[in-house]
Amino acid sequence: xxxxxxxxxxxxxxxxxxxxLLASSSAIAAEALPSWQDGPAKQRIxxxxxxxxxxxxxxxxxxxxxxxxxxxxxxxxxxxPTYFQLAFALDRVKELAPAHPDWKTxxxxxxxxxxDMKALAATGEKGIAELLAVTHAGMTTEEFAAIVxxxxxxxxxxxxxxxxxxxxxxxxxxLLDYLRANGFQTWIVSGGGVEFMRVITEELYGVPPQQxxxxxxKTRYEVRNGQPAIVRLPEIDFIDDKAGKPIGIHKAxxxxxxxxxxxxxxxxxxxEWTTASPGARLGVIVHHDDAAREFAYDRSxxxxxxxxxxxxxxxxxxxVVSMRNDWKTVFAPQR
Amino acid sequence: xxxxxxxxxxxxxxxxxxxxLLASSSAIAAEALPSWQDGPAKQRIxxxxxxxxxxxxxxxxxxxxxxxxxxxxxxxxxxxPTYFQLAFALDRVKELAPAHPDWKTxxxxxxxxxxDMKALAATGEKGIAELLAVTHAGMTTEEFAAIVxxxxxxxxxxxxxxxxxxxxxxxxxxLLDYLRANGFQTWIVSGGGVEFMRVITEELYGVPPQQxxxxxxKTRYEVRNGQPAIVRLPEIDFIDDKAGKPIGIHKAxxxxxxxxxxxxxxxxxxxEWTTASPGARLGVIVHHDDAAREFAYDRSxxxxxxxxxxxxxxxxxxxVVSMRNDWKTVFAPQR
Numbered sequence: 223x224x225x226x227x228x229x230x231x232x233x234x235x236x237x238x239x240x241x242x243l244l245a246s247s248s249a250i251a252a253e254a255l256p257s258w259q260d261g262p263a264k265q266r267i268x269x270x271x272x273x274x275x276x277x278x279x280x281x282x283x284x285x286x287x288x289x290x291x292x293x294x295x296x297x298x299x300x301x302x303p304t305y306f307q308l309a310f311a312l313d314r315v316k317e318l319a320p321a322h323p324d325w326k327t328x329x330x331x332x333x334x335x336x337x338d339m340k341a342l343a344a345t346g347e348k349g350i351a352e353l354l355a356v357t358h359a360g361m362t363t364e365e366f367a368a369i370v371x372x373x374x375x376x377x378x379x380x381x382x383x384x385x386x387x388x389x390x391x392x393x394x395x396x397l398l399d400y401l402r403a404n405g406f407q408t409w410i411v412s413g414g415g416v417e418f419m420r421v422i423t424e425e426l427y428g429v430p431p432q433q434x435x436x437x438x439x440k441t442r443y444e445v446r447n448g449q450p451a452i453v454r455l456p457e458i459d460f461i462d463d464k465a466g467k468p469i470g471i472h473k474a475x476x477x478x479x480x481x482x483x484x485x486x487x488x489x490x491x492x493x494e495w496t497t498a499s500p501g502a503r504l505g506v507i508v509h510h511d512d513a514a515r516e517f518a519y520d521r522s523x524x525x526x527x528x529x530x531x532x533x534x535x536x537x538x539x540x541x542v543v544s545m546r547n548d549w550k551t552v553f554a555p556q557r
Numbered sequence: 558x559x560x561x562x563x564x565x566x567x568x569x570x571x572x573x574x575x576x577x578l579l580a581s582s583s584a585i586a587a588e589a590l591p592s593w594q595d596g597p598a599k600q601r602i603x604x605x606x607x608x609x610x611x612x613x614x615x616x617x618x619x620x621x622x623x624x625x626x627x628x629x630x631x632x633x634x635x636x637x638p639t640y641f642q643l644a645f646a647l648d649r650v651k652e653l654a655p656a657h658p659d660w661k662t663x664x665x666x667x668x669x670x671x672x673d674m675k676a677l678a679a680t681g682e683k684g685i686a687e688l689l690a691v692t693h694a695g696m697t698t699e700e701f702a703a704i705v706x707x708x709x710x711x712x713x714x715x716x717x718x719x720x721x722x723x724x725x726x727x728x729x730x731x732l733l734d735y736l737r738a739n740g741f742q743t744w745i746v747s748g749g750g751v752e753f754m755r756v757i758t759e760e761l762y763g764v765p766p767q768q769x770x771x772x773x774x775k776t777r778y779e780v781r782n783g784q785p786a787i788v789r790l791p792e793i794d795f796i797d798d799k800a801g802k803p804i805g806i807h808k809a810x811x812x813x814x815x816x817x818x819x820x821x822x823x824x825x826x827x828x829e830w831t832t833a834s835p836g837a838r839l840g841v842i843v844h845h846d847d848a849a850r851e852f853a854y855d856r857s858x859x860x861x862x863x864x865x866x867x868x869x870x871x872x873x874x875x876x877v878v879s880m881r882n883d884w885k886t887v888f889a890p891q892r
Contacts, residue, residue, distance in 0.1 A: 268858070424621075441807065445829070450830050473773065477765075498784060
């Protein structure tokens, strides 16, 4: 945490007058978000945070209600050429393959082993379900976390040639810190698997496991030789995407957020649910328009498709962040 | 919060030596839990809290891992002669009855209107599901919260003749405060409906909605005249009881608790899951043995049955709290 932010929290805690905070606020914001260009996106975010956290201001929001929700894939870290969790599943198939010689000739495993994404996609929902079953189920929750932890420690992105943990966005990590320093509780609400994400969110984003909402499979409690365990089953429990996101938020948080950050139409309903309630609200879409430093995609992408969000952002008052123009740097150094 | 506890937190925050904390700890505990008799139950609880929060001690647990889970009905407030949420459902049937003249002659509504618990029980799962559908579903989540809020404000317990909000246990509320003052995150994990409980948990227990885990029904996200809403459906989503409790804990928290508090065999697996992992762990059962001040029931009760827990507590190292002998006072004044 930057010392300026720390000092600000302390001043707030002792009840300093709002006027003093406002007088020094632009300097503080500039310090807090060094990877952001000083353009309209940053100004909108900083203006919102100041409005809701200024005691006595007409848009003040009590700290307990300062809930901010963030999509993960494409919003906090990259999601191209494929979701990192799918890369994990494919690597896992390769690791398990020696014990399953039939996989060389059976779909979806053949496609997975050959890295043939077209053939994999052609296996449809049934194929994906089989892939999920062998890579994500059939072990205890603790065993699964250990497998993911080991993969994260060793795997590298296929084109950027770096560990996945170095592919988080510096501006978004600063934003998480900035929001927390201003009394927000930061949550991840993602279509990704909740138990996959929980392995990395605390270290990468400072978000503890109990503030991660995601898709899940069913589990069963059982006692094996006197030791209780939670076993992962090959059956979908909940898909935290599209209209599932406000449902997931309501299940886990029970409170409507005041700020939401996404990058694709899978986040549309989350932004809609967040920003349609009365009072100051913030909806932000990260637009991937930076082929030089990351990837450029939106309306026609097979992953992270963004069309309705771009069309409706202006009328809904949502801020579209241009990665190319609004971010001085893209990737965060590993902490 | 008691000033002594506050002072303790501050001392910890500035990194005071553990030896000083230990020297003053018995006085602090006595101050923190004034409604508890100074017997073995209190000593066990205080000893555990000191052990896990003493920096450098061999049973030290980092604050992020200090998760404590509490059952609600029968553990934090009363549950006799029937669960308070069932009393809510019955009152709700009476309120809706004028618009449904056929309910006077149709089960389960006839039984509900006449307060005939035997006849209601005889309608079985189908009857309970119908009761749930008309009293808990068919409205938005915001409408449901408003209905519960109004009921809680006005309803009174049938035999104790007091608002339900005055039937929380003073010793348990002190314990929640004491744990939080020692860096614990306190969660409610109950068979009760999560959206019912969330209306009252912050005010009564200082537990925010995002730290409440409970049973739930399915919901649907929809946009009505441009306004998004989450609508409650007449279909069970999750039952947070028995083996469902560790499952619910894992879903919501993603971390294994180090302390669990319950009162019935519905809490058995939660205590088992919590206390079977390595390190200092605390399992506590509140035993209702005080007919004079509250209610006395255990092995043969239709609600809050406690048999296996009593049998196995000694061998599992769980502490059984006698309401009669361990608590100086039972009910907490409304805050």
